[in-house]
Amino acid sequence: MFRLRWSYGLLLLAVLGCRKDVETFQPYAPSASELGSLLSARVPSTAAVSTFSLSNLATDKVLETASGVQVYLVDTDQLFEKEGTNVVVPCSTCPDLKIEVTEVTDKSDIVARGLHTVGDSNKVFETAGMVRIKATCGGQALELMSNRNLKVHIPNANTTADFWVFEQNTELSKPWLITPRPVYEAEWPAANGSIQEGYELLITQLGWSAAGKFIEDPSSSFCVQLPTGFGEQNTLSYVVFKDRQIVVPLEFDLGKNLFCFPKMPVGYLVQPVAISKLGESFYLGKAQTEVGTNAVFPLNNQIMTEEAVVNIIKGL
């Protein structure tokens, strides 16, 4: 009996002494799109989206949002057609016409809605405001008839010249396209009777439009280095310009393990921002630097709560 117990003890020691090391890898589901949805749902103010319901609209109409953005509907029976067709939809015959106006006037909204201020050929522009107009009739998406436009007023107390109208297709990742139409500095009577200053845009398509001005300064490659494990599948990374309405998204270079943009205007104060979600954990990295030539900026991110991430993005 005694020997039996000793053998048990020795067996136990042998088993415990031979325990093997454990190493397991648990892959995450890609979370970048989930992050985008989160930001677009939590960051922008609900007042930034205004929906107007019109029934059998037979006259011209000016739609004004709470922030003062105005959309002029003129000659409404020859304004819209069914999306993808040439079938005209007169507003007077539409009992359920809905016009949705989404306005973006600050950088946090640009980031939250997955927008940017990069034009064709990776040229960066500064924006004076962005607006999206959506129209439906009975739930059917509409588009502007060719050769028609909508006049849009975007309030701005400190207007400057040389802005142009930029338009964006539905794919937000694509660059903005500059149009040959300039943005006018304008004044108009507001709903409360006062005179409102701002920009006037003539847009020729529904969807996103912006008042923008290219940055013509020299540019260079700019990269942000995040710790290993943060890539395009789980991270959204931007460069947000200080005191300017410029947001540049960074693209992940797998070979270099860097988030980069090839033509960043040099000499500007910027804030690299990286938002990540690994598993159930949120990470955010934010810093400030000046864009140099071929700069690689190491950005340390920290784990934080979802609420903290939302608040920091709101404060950009």
Place this chain on the structure above:
Amino acid sequence: MENQKHHLDEIFHQRLHNAEVPPPPFVWPAVEQALQPKRRRRPIAFWWLTAAGTVLLGAVALWALNQQEAAQLSAFTPPVAIGSTTEQTLDNPAAPLEQPTTANVQSESFQPKSATRPTTPRQHNPLNAGERPVTYSNTNNNPSNPSNPSAEPVAEATPVSTPATLNIANLPLLSGENSISAAQKADMPTLKPFKSGARRKKVQPRVCYDFNRHPSALLIDVYAGPSIAQRSLTSRQDDEPYLKQRLATESRDLAFNAGLRASLMFSRNFLLRTGLHYDQFTEVFEYIDPTSVTYTLKFTPGNPIPDTIGVQYGENYLKTYNRYGALDIPLMVGVEMRSGRSGFNINAGISANVLFWKRGAIIDPQTHEPARFGGKKETISEEVFRTRLSLSAGATVQWYWHVTPHTRLFVEPSFRQVLRPVTLQSHSVDQRYSILGLRLGYTMIF
């Protein structure tokens, strides 16, 4: 007259030939001192402070035990019957001295009431002719008592009589001389030392080793048992982040010890021990890397640079069992006390490391990422651990139980403090160990 004088001397000679005379009290200190073997002095340099303290404690305990026994001795009631027999013999030479004696001292009480001294002269002793006569037999040591042949102590019982009944000063042979030398000169029986074992009240079981008869012995111990390795990590270079990482990723796990030990027992109670002692302690290293990436590469012939065809981001969980093993040669001294089949000993000393192996993973001090040390997969950027442990100080308390006279089982709690960190001085964190162990073992006595 001359014949009468010679006759009287002859009578004295015959009657006192086997008599045992109780010595006067003043001789006991000298006797005991003479019987105590002289302690060999060891160089103090070999004694660790702790060891010395423990041994001192043991010595004090032993001294206290002796004092207690001395107190028992002073309260001992002399066997009056023996004295009266002697007196009767002196007063009445014609008395039949060759009467058969049945002097069985009742060792249970140590107060023989009716014992008669075996005063048979040597030439009339039919059993021990030519030998020193055996006078008294303790029941524990009675050769005629086969029921307890291996009983401890009580090697030789001692006749005791009271000086009040035997007037030694009146004996011409003994007057003016030391009692013992006088008795020897008179060819009197040798005065036996009054050994403490003889006065023990408990009947000693046969399963104990007779350390009285063999005060020096060689003991071989084999033991093993569980341990608790208490680790302390302190930051030496104010590298608190690294220290926190180490603390957060490592935790204590099981430990055990085993050993083979030889002990030299001398002077019945003192031990000098050495051997081989092995300590192995395990720690669990757990690290979760939430930012792990796995790349799927594709190599194409002719292209030395592989194509990355897949990337997976995920969480990597790493759990390793960090094992540290130390083989040491201890040198300990101890004091042992016994009672019946069981007893205990206290030991203390130092141990020198001869082998220190380690294998596992910790946070790398440079990269702050997990890195393996020891073994073939070593990836750590710098050497962290010493090749050998420093000296250790330790102490143990052993409780044993005699299974047979030459074998024991024991339980021995132990404590060991490794005196210096196991990490190198260049490392930013000091890693120290103290080990609490429980040794379960087996002792063979030679």
